[in-house]
Amino acid sequence: MLPKLNPFTKKPYTPQYYKILAQRTTLPVYQRAKELTQNVRDHQVVLFVGETGSGKTTQVPQFISEMELPGVVVCTQPRRIAAMSIAVRVAAEMDVQLGEEVGYRVRFKSMVSDKTKLLYMTDGMLLREAFSDRDLSRISVVVVDEAHERTVETDVLLGVLRLLMQRRQDFRLVVMSATLDMERFQAYFPKAPLIQVEGRMYDVQVLYSTVPVKDYVEACVERVCDIHLNEPPGDILCFLTGEAEIERAVSRTKLKLEHLLADDGNTVSSNGAQLLARVLxxxxxxGVDDQGRVFSNAGKNTRKIIFATNIAETSLTIDGIVYVVDCGYHKQSLYNAEARVDYLLPAVISKASAEQRKGRAGRTRPGKCFRLFQQSDFSSFPNQTHPEVLRSNMINTVLLLLKLDVANPYQFAFIDPPSQQSVMDAYCQLSLFGAVDDDLQLTDFGRLMADFPVDACLARVLMRSAQYGCAADAAVIVAMLETRNVLVRPASRGIEAEQKHVMFRHPDGDHLTLFKVFHAFWRSGQSSQYCFDNFLAYQALQQAVNVYTQLTKLMKKKNICFVSTYDDRSGKLDSVAIRKAVLEGFFTQVAYKPPGGELYKTVRDSQMVALHRHSFPSMSGSPSWIVYDRLEVQGQGGTFIRVASAIEPEWLLEVSDFFNDTSEFGDGEICRILQDLKAGGTTQKG
Structure with missing residues (x-):
């Protein structure tokens, strides 16, 4: 007997509910609902392994919400896009309004109400909720999904929740993973029962590359086009490492198919069916609209070709995928403790990730997985993803733990503890920022820094900008840095895009160029047509406006003097004030170019780096001193500076005592320059 009344809304179910319910009941996890809920009643912690296609992410939180526990059921995700899209799906399955009984909360965006019983959040947002409510008193159960990804925030959250369970016997935790490698979690929660549910998988044929691949982006494009031309109908999912690669591949694929096909994307595949390609x-x-296109039905006789990051590996399920193309890499953050420098670089995936990617091709029917690496290479891949906490800069994590009143972050019970050196480096950086005192406790300044849902360096920019009279301008730049990649450069129209972007360039650098882009978008009335005409990313800029709005509210709430140096009519601004504010948060990310040289030398570790080709045109000439946002390693192409602005070396002594101790910089040229500056001498300026 099917239920007629929705227990959440007290209204009759709609016909659409029963249609979706018929699909839900076929999921492997559905048959284990009673076993799961009974274990949740009987145990504080339950470990749950649900393989690809089992339905764990959408169904397990629903089963628990139907237990009628007194508080909210929270399901955490590592990524904001997953939290939002899954909440949309679950609201439809439960036949309720999104933002009412089912909601989501991610950085700078939420849809939630007093009625919300099931809430999807990012791990980081739940940690921030603990700032104001240490015991998470409104929450009955937390389901930590995608725990196998071992992000820093997931690992910290599990440690915080383990401590919470000692104070709250009524609290329940479900740890979910898509892989069978649960030994670390079983050791961390030794009394927790383990439930395993197999996925719903068809056979997937794996085809390896027979030769080494030099340019995996171009190889992906070639393979995707070959599949579209020669394989039967079925959507294609291609894994790449990041946004820039994906946009390049999308442009290249569209261009290549236009050249290959006589009728703008129409072709006859090997089974004789006429197919149109939709490349996404x-x-x-x-943005939300662009995400929706990936999940929507492409229409009759249309094949979707989707280029994705590892977000499509386990977090999101896309129906209709028959072919997977795997480049074998993902973007990985890496902290070099010896040099005290962060990198973002491509790294080989784990064997577990490769299997997850393969599984995306076998959800609805037999499929094929094309691996753009040799089988001998695969044998050398690591078995599991290396925990992020073992390879990351710990500054944000230590700041978070101190804000959560963890007395000694050195002794925090991580699943895999970070090195003592990385924690010490984090304390040193926080000390330079004025966030901790000599006893390694948070200062009032540090507590305020932790309240901003951005990286510590960006929080310092926001808080110190008031002394330069440019807090509103700093909020714009931070919002744009949080968004990234607002300038669109299609492969087929690169020259035209560069010509349009000229009007946004500021002679003092990329930060002020981003500032100009933001205000141009604002003046256009946030027009999508303006973005299309000028090669700007509309959804990204909408997100930047949203971040700016949220930061504005928070800064005013913290009584930060919120003024701007920008005159909208004349376009004039105080470039020096704004760049000094940026330097306040990034003074350890400064580089110097020796006279006559082409490369820059980073001040902190004397590494030779180049300005990224998209940064260089933003600045008039090539300044001797720059502050930069990040370093990026691009395969064999070297290390590049991304988002840079010109500074004067004298400013270094103004913003931080870090530069007063010249012994930090060895006996080289930079040490001599700093000594001259301290002595009141002159040096080469930007």
Whole structure:
């Protein structure tokens, strides 16, 4: 007997509910609902392994919400795009309004109400909720999904929740993973029962590359086009490492298919069916509308070709995928403790990730997985993803733990503890920022820094900008840095895009160029047509406006003097004030170019780096001193500076005592320059 009344809304179910319910009951996890809920009643912690296609992400939180527990059921996700899209799906399955009984909360965006019983959140947002409510008193159960990804925030959250369970016997935790490698979690929660549910998988044929691949982006494009031309109908999912690669691949694929096919994308595949290609991107910062296109039905006789990051590996399920193309890499953050420098670089995936990617091709029917690496290479891949906490800069994590009143972050019970050196480096950086005192406790300044849902360096920019009279301008730049990649450069129209972007360039650098882009978009009335005409990313800029709005509210709430140096009519601004504010948060990310040289030398570790080709045109000439946002390693192409602005070396002594101790910089040229500056001498300026 099917239920007629929705227990959440007290209204009759709609016909659509029963249609979706018929699909839900076929999922493997559905048959284990009673076993799961009974274990949740009987145990504080339950470990749950649901393989690809089992339905764990959408169904397990629903089963628990139907237990009628007194508080909210929270399901955490590592990525904001997953939290939002899954909430949309679950609201439809439960036949309720999104933002009412089912909601989501991610950085700078939420849909939630007093009625909300099931809430999807990012791990980081739940940690921030603990700032104001240490015991998470409104929450009965937390379901930590995608725990196998081992992000820093997931690992910290599990440690915080383990401590919470000692204080709250009524609290329940479900740890979910898509892989069978649960030994670390079983050791961390030794009394927790383990439930395993197999996925719903068809056979997937794996085809390896027979030769080494030099340019995996171009190889992906070639393979995708070959599949479209020669394989039977079925959507294609291609894994790449990041937004820039994906946008390049999307443009190249569209261009290549236009050249290959006589009728703008129409072709006759090997089974004689006429197919149209719809080429789409999928990555974390993509707007909601663009995400929706990936999940929507492409229409009759149309094949979707989706280029995605590893967000499509386990977090999101796309129906209709028959072919997977795997480049074998993902973007990985890496902190070099010896040099005290962060990198973002491509790294080989784990064997577990490769299997997850393969599984995306076998959800609805037999499929094929094309691996763009040799089988001998695959044997050398690591078995599991290396925990992020073991390879990351710990500054944000230590700041978070101190804000959560963890007395000694050195002794925090991580699943895999970070090195003592990385924690010490984090304390040193926080000390330079004025966030901790000599006893390694948070200062009032540090507590305020932790309240901003951005990286510590960006929080310092926001808080110190008031002394330069440019807090509103700093909020714009931070919002744009949080968004990234607002300038669109299609492969087929690169020259035209560069010509349009000229009007946004500021002679002092990329930060002020981003500032100009933001205000141009604002003046256009946030017009999508303006973005299309000028090669700007509309969804990204909408997100930047949203971030700016949220930061504005928070800064005013913290009584930060919120003024701007920008005159909208004349376009004039105080470039020096704004760049000094940026330097306040990034003074350890400064580089110097020796006279006559082409490369820059980073001040902190004397590494030779180049300005990225998209940064260089933003600045008049090539300044001797720059502050930069990040370093990026691009395969064999070297290390590049991304988002840079010119500074004067004298400013270094103004913003931080870090530069007063010249012994930090060895006996080289930079040490001599700093000594001259301290002595009141002159040096080469930007």
């Amino acid at each position: 991107p999928l990555y974390g910062s993509l």
